[in-house]
Amino acid sequence: MTVATSSGPKPVIPADVAGYNYMMQNPVDRHRADYPARSAYGSEETSGCGTRGVYFDDRANGRMASLNRTPDPADSCLNRIERGWKFYDERPWLGGLFYWTGFDYRGEPNPLEYPAVGSEFGILDYCGFPKDEAMYLKSWWTDEPTLHIFPHWNLRGHEGEEIDLWAYSNMDEVELRVNGKSLGRKPMPRNGHLSWKAVYRPGRVEAIGYKDGRKVLTKRIETTGQAVKAIAECAWSEDGLQVINVSLVDSKGRFVPDACQPVTISLTDGLRLLGAGNGDPAFRGQERPAPGTAPESFTIPAFNGHAQFIILNPDSAPVRVTL
Numbered sequence: 001m002t003v004a005t006s007s008g009p010k011p012v013i014p015a016d017v018a019g020y021n022y023m024m025q026n027p028v029d030r031h032r033a034d035y036p037a038r039s040a041y042g043s044e045e046t047s048g049c050g051t052r053g054v055y056f057d058d059r060a061n062g063r064m065a066s067l068n069r070t071p072d073p074a075d076s077c078l079n080r081i082e083r084g085w086k087f088y089d090e091r092p093w094l095g096g097l098f099y100w101t102g103f104d105y106r107g108e109p110n111p112l113e114y115p116a117v118g119s120e121f122g123i124l125d126y127c128g129f130p131k132d133e134a135m136y137l138k139s140w141w142t143d144e145p146t147l148h149i150f151p152h153w154n155l156r157g158h159e160g161e162e163i164d165l166w167a168y169s170n171m172d173e174v175e176l177r178v179n180g181k182s183l184g185r186k187p188m189p190r191n192g193h194l195s196w197k198a199v200y201r202p203g204r205v206e207a208i209g210y211k212d213g214r215k216v217l218t219k220r221i222e223t224t225g226q227a228v229k230a231i232a233e234c235a236w237s238e239d240g241l242q243v244i245n246v247s248l249v250d251s252k253g254r255f256v257p258d259a260c261q262p263v264t265i266s267l268t269d270g271l272r273l274l275g276a277g278n279g280d281p282a283f284r285g286q287e288r289p290a291p292g293t294a295p296e297s298f299t300i301p302a303f304n305g306h307a308q309f310i311i312l313n314p315d316s317a318p319v320r321v322t323l
Helices: 028-034 080-089 132-141
Strands: 002-005 017-021 039-046 094-100 147-150 162-169 173-178 181-187 194-199 204-211 214-222 229-238 241-249 262-266 272-277 297-301 306-312 320-322
Touching: 002 039, 028 039, 039 080, 080 094, 080 132, 132 147, 132 162, 147 204, 147 214, 162 173, 162 204, 173 194, 181 194, 229 320, 241 262, 262 306, 272 297, 297 306
Parallel strands: 002 017, 017 039, 039 094
Antiparallel strands: 147 162, 162 194, 173 181, 173 204, 204 214, 229 241, 241 306, 262 297, 262 320, 272 306
């Protein structure tokens, strides 16, 4: 039997396995001394996430930058998702942790208010598009060489401002270059992240990852042009049900991370739309056809470069998506 507690030992005293909802609310180390035979794990821990692709608060419109990039008032910690991961990794007598949450979901927009209509603490948005925090976990949960830099470099309106550039990676070292200038090569702390400060000017950011002194990975982000094309990819298919993920790209084929143009799916050849989304936690538009209707097309705005359609496509007909 397991029980989760948000504070205090009494709810978990009779449990075979204690679940701790947030290490900041539970004296986990003291409980270890008081109950040395007890098994325990993190039943709920903060992800610190915000709105996918948003790096400057837009709370009046229901969107927020990740809380991981600002100090926690409780303990001045940067990167709350990292704080929990380190805590449980450093204590082998604890059985790991669960993050709140895997996906964004409707309702509970705390700490925001309307027009936010959903929680923004998912590691993935409600369509399953990953946030930056997903790459932090990929770096330290998997052995796959990983290097992710952010924010994106389409920061119009912030020219001349100093920007914190972060890297999530399992490389030994990472070097960062902004518009051809090296900002230095730094060792990656275990279970950590790296950061550099740079003045935003349109152009290119390049990160180079090193393992055992050898260059292993190079990642680039560039200031793109406007989105001119929608690329549709079948992300999942079973028994005629398909999830179609859409990415918006510019004239050079580069993903446009701030593109929010309307995207239209053509519902011909026996296709039927079940629903659509874009991962925007403040989206309040239509997400499915009206009951009893079978439109020949359906349009939804992309959000920060992505949209999604869920369709019935029993004959696996080609899917046409356009801007």
